[in-house]
């Protein structure tokens with residue numbers, strides 16, 4: 001009757017001998033492991049690319065919305081914002097040409113006293129108060 005311990009022992013030595021005779025076995029395990037890593041990496045990059053793509057789409061939508069808002073803003077600001085600093089409201093009328101295109105600050109800073117719209121010489125600046 002064979003001893004089970006010695007039998008398993010002989011099996012282990014046999015496996016070791018097979019491994020020694022055949023080092024490709026370890027290499028195959030390594031290859032499988034690398035393949036697994038590659039698959040995981042591919043999955044990871046795929047996920048990341050997908051995320052980037054959705055992020056890009058989101059940014060593009062946002063940009064389009066901003067551009068649409070900007071266009072709407074530009075059409076309204078053309079008539080209600082200072083044409084020099086594009087920030088302050090219109091506050092002075094240039095005389096005699098009658099253009100209302102500047103804020104008080106830019107009117108005061110206007111070194112060369114000519115209208116930025118029509119280049120007419122500015123003789124006077126009049127405060128105006130635009131409603132809305």
Ligand SMILES: [Zn+2]
Nearest residue numbers: 082085103106
């Ligand atoms: Zn201004």
Ligand SMILES: [Zn+2]
Nearest residue numbers: 097099115118
């Ligand atoms: Zn003018």
